[in-house]
Amino acid sequence: MVGRKVGIVGAGFVGATAAYSLAMVGTVREIVLFDIVPEVAIGKAIDIGQSTNYSPKGTIVSAAPTPSDMRDCDIVVITAGVPRRSEMTRADLLNINAKIMKEVVSDIKKYSPNAIILVVSNPLDVMTYIAHIETGWERNRIIGMAGALDSSRMAYQINKKVGFGSGQTRAMVIGDHGQNMIPYPEISTVGGVPLDQLISKEDMEDIVEKTKEGGAEIVKYLKTSAYYAPGRAISAMVESMLDDSKTVFPSAVMLDGEYGYKDIVVGVPVVIGANGVEEIIELKLDDEMKKKFAKSVASIQESIDILKNSNFFS
Ligand code: APR
Numbered sequence: 001m002v003g004r005k006v007g008i009v010g011a012g013f014v015g016a017t018a019a020y021s022l023a024m025v026g027t028v029r030e031i032v033l034f035d036i037v038p039e040v041a042i043g044k045a046i047d048i049g050q051s052t053n054y055s056p057k058g059t060i061v062s063a064a065p066t067p068s069d070m071r072d073c074d075i076v077v078i079t080a081g082v083p084r085r086s087e088m089t090r091a092d093l094l095n096i097n098a099k100i101m102k103e104v105v106s107d108i109k110k111y112s113p114n115a116i117i118l119v120v121s122n123p124l125d126v127m128t129y130i131a132h133i134e135t136g137w138e139r140n141r142i143i144g145m146a147g148a149l150d151s152s153r154m155a156y157q158i159n160k161k162v163g164f165g166s167g168q169t170r171a172m173v174i175g176d177h178g179q180n181m182i183p184y185p186e187i188s189t190v191g192g193v194p195l196d197q198l199i200s201k202e203d204m205e206d207i208v209e210k211t212k213e214g215g216a217e218i219v220k221y222l223k224t225s226a227y228y229a230p231g232r233a234i235s236a237m238v239e240s241m242l243d244d245s246k247t248v249f250p251s252a253v254m255l256d257g258e259y260g261y262k263d264i265v266v267g268v269p270v271v272i273g274a275n276g277v278e279e280i281i282e283l284k285l286d287d288e289m290k291k292k293f294a295k296s297v298a299s300i301q302e303s304i305d306i307l308k309n310s311n312f313f314s
Contacts, residue, residue, distance in 0.1 A: 002030050004027070004029035004030065004074060004242055005029065005030040005031075005032065005072065005073045005074050005075075005114060005205055005264040006022060006028050006031050006032070006073060006074065006075045006076070006077065006238055006242075007031075007032045007033075007034065007064070007070045007075070007076040007077070007108075007115070008031065008032070008033050008034070008072035008076075008077045008079065008080045008107075009034050009035075009070070009076060009077070009079065009080045009104050009107075010034075010035060010081065010120075011033040011034070011040045011041040011045075011063075011076065012036040012040070012079060012225070013043050013084075013225075014079045014120060014227045014231055014234070015033065015035075015077070015079035015080075015120075016033070016044045016048065016211060016227075016231075017227045017230070017231025017232075018077060018079070018231040018232075018235055018238075019031050019033060019048050019061065019180035020043075020048050020051065020229070020230075020231065020232075021231045021232050022050075022059065022238060022239075023048055023052050023055050023061060023251070024051075024056075024233045024237060025050065025056070025239060026055055026059060026240075027055035027059035027239045027242045027243060028059055028114060028238065028240070028242060029059065029060065030058075030059065030060045030078055031045075031059060031060070031061045031062075032045075032062055032063070032064050032069075032070045032073065033048075033061070033062070033063050034059065034063070034066075034069070034070045035063075035080075036063040037134075038063070038065050038066075038109065040174065041063040041064065041065075042063040042065070042189065043065075044244040045062050045063035046059050047064075047198060048061045048186060049061035049062070049305065054070040054109070054242045055086075055222075056249055061100075065109075067104075067107035067111065068107075068110075068111055070107075070111060070112070070170060070226075071111040071112060071225035072111070072112055073085055073108075073112040073115050074115060074116070074242070075115055075116050075117075075118060075238055075241055075242070076108050076112055076115045076116075076117050076118070076129070076228065077117075077118045077120060077145075077234055077238065078101070078104055078105075078108075078119050078120060078121055078127075079117070079120040079121055079234075080100050080101075080104050080121055081096075081097045081100055081101075081127075082096055082097065082100070082214070083155070083224075083225065083311075088115070088120060090303075091306055093123075094116030094123060094303055094306060094307070095123055095306075095307075095310070096124065096133055096174045097122065097123070097127060098126070098127070098130055098159070098307055099122070100314075101119075101121060101127050101130045101134070102130060102134055102289035103297065105117070105131050105134040105135055106134065107128065108135075109134075109135055109139070109300075111190075116140075116141045116142075116143070116241060116275075116276040117131050117135070117137075117141065117142050117143070118144075118145055118234065118237060118238065119131050119142070119143070119144045119145065119252070120144075120145050120230065120234060122177070123145045123178065123254055123303055124144050124176075124177040124302055124304050125144060125146070125176050125177060125252050125265045125266055125267070125303075126146070126265075126303045126307070127144070127177075127187035127263075128142060128143070128144030128198035128252045128253075128265045129254070129264070129304055130253075130307075130312075131298075131312055132254050133238055134266065138226035139253065139254040139256065139275075139277065140275050140276045140277040140278070141275075141276050141277075142253075142276070143237070143251050143252065143253060143270070143272070143276055143277060144177070144252025144253070144267070145233055145237055145251065145252075146176075146177030146250075146251070146252050146267055147172075147173050147174065147177075147233055147249060147250025147251050147252070147268075147269075148210060148234075148237055148249040148250065148269040149230050149233040150173035150177065150181055150183070150214065150250070150267075151172060151173045151249075151250055152171075152229055152233055152269065153173075153211050153215075153229065154171035154172075154173055154183050154185075154188065154207065154211040154214075155169040155170070155171040155188075156214075157207045157210045157211055157214075158171055158185075158188065158190060158195060159190075160201055161199055161206070161207060162190055162198050162199060165190035165191070167187070168190060168191040169185070169188070169190045169191075170189050170190075171185075171187060171188040171211075172184040172188055172250060172264075172269065173211065173250055173260060173267065173307045174250055174267050174268050174269070174283070174293065174296075175267055175270065175292065175293060175297075176266060176267065176296045176297075176298030176299055176300050177267065178299060179212070179299070179314055180292070180295050180296040180299050181211075181212055181267070181296065182289070182292050182293065183207065183208045183211040183212065184206075184289075185204040185207055185208060187283070191257065209225070209231075216217035225252055234299070235255040236249070237249055237251070241272060241273065241276060242274075244269050244273045244274035244277040246272070246273040246278055247271070247272055247273075248269050248270065248272075248281065249269075249270060249272050249290060250267050250268065250269050250270070250275070251267060251269075251270040251272065252265050252266060252267045253265065253266075253267075253268065253270055253277055253280060255268070255280075258280050259282060259285070259293065260280050264297055264300060264301060264304075265300065266293075266296060266297055267302055268280060268281065268282075268283070269281040269283065269300050272281070
């Protein structure tokens with residue numbers, strides 16, 4: 001992939017942290033930040049740009065004052081959105097962020113027509129679905145980042161429980177990025193050793209619960225949602241595309257018959273490389289897992305149906 005230019009739409013906590021992480025690794029040549037509040041993108045681009053004097057490759061960081069100033073990107077990461085406020089219902093939040101997504105995607109289509117889009121805004125699976133429908137692009141070019149984060153949260157819980165293996169843990173989380181996510185300890189490993197040979201069933205269940213509560217736990221302490229782990233997960237996925245490393249990340253992708261579903265975006269293990277989604281890996285799920293997966297898919301479908309019923313896609 002030549003150019004190595006990455007656009008980030010939404011220069012809030014997650015977008016800016018992703019930019020900083022990318023700049024510190026140095027795979028990306030150029031990062032452009034855009035935010036609906038231009039001062040936010042400009043200020044953060046200056047700050048991150050000034051940090052790169054000590055970064056491995058002197059990544060260039062700038063701000064796009066308008067959407068048309070962010071052009072010809074190889075990859076565009078979308079973190080734009082509003083957080084849920086107390087007076088909002090889930091449907092209110094969905095409608096607001098869906099509208100933002102539609103606008104953002106339409107600009108990307110215009111100004112970076114060859115890009116791969118990495119969606120991060122929540123509700124993640126639905127926002128990724130919108131990006132598919134609104135671009136009409138090949139499905140390998142639209143990916144949702146959720147499983148990469150959820151599995152790093154799960155790895156953290158595993159390492160705390162076993163007391164070793166940090167950096168050697170491979171955890172798997174499939175399904176939606178919400179209440180019905182499916183941490184999968186049976187196929188997670190520490191240094192190649194299956195988790196069920198290291199800890200008890202009760203401990204595995206505890207890890208599953210703590211992984212599902214991973215985001216909420218941080219909100220409890222910070223009163224805002226997480227950004228370091230999300231930012232790093234984004235940059236790890238972007239680096240895999242730019243390096244064409246063909247790394248496996250659980251990611252939200254459009255299914256077309258895999259796992260028995262079509263026309264739905266949900267998290268499954270995916271090979272990430274220069275073409276975005278290089279391959280979708282079909283796990284052989286047992287009956288219990290199939291039930292959990294169906295529940296997860298149904299919860300995403302419910303939100304898509306809210307949008308369909310309000311003629312969002314027409
Ligand atoms: N175009 C560009 N930027 C926008 C738009 C838009 N139409 N609408 C909102 N934004 C910007 C906001 O101005 C804000 O700077 O998106 C940014 C979001 O940043 P934060 O509010 O700091 O939220 P953050 O914690 O970064 O989370 C962003 O990622 O992980 C998900 O759930 C999270 O959906 C949320 C998103």
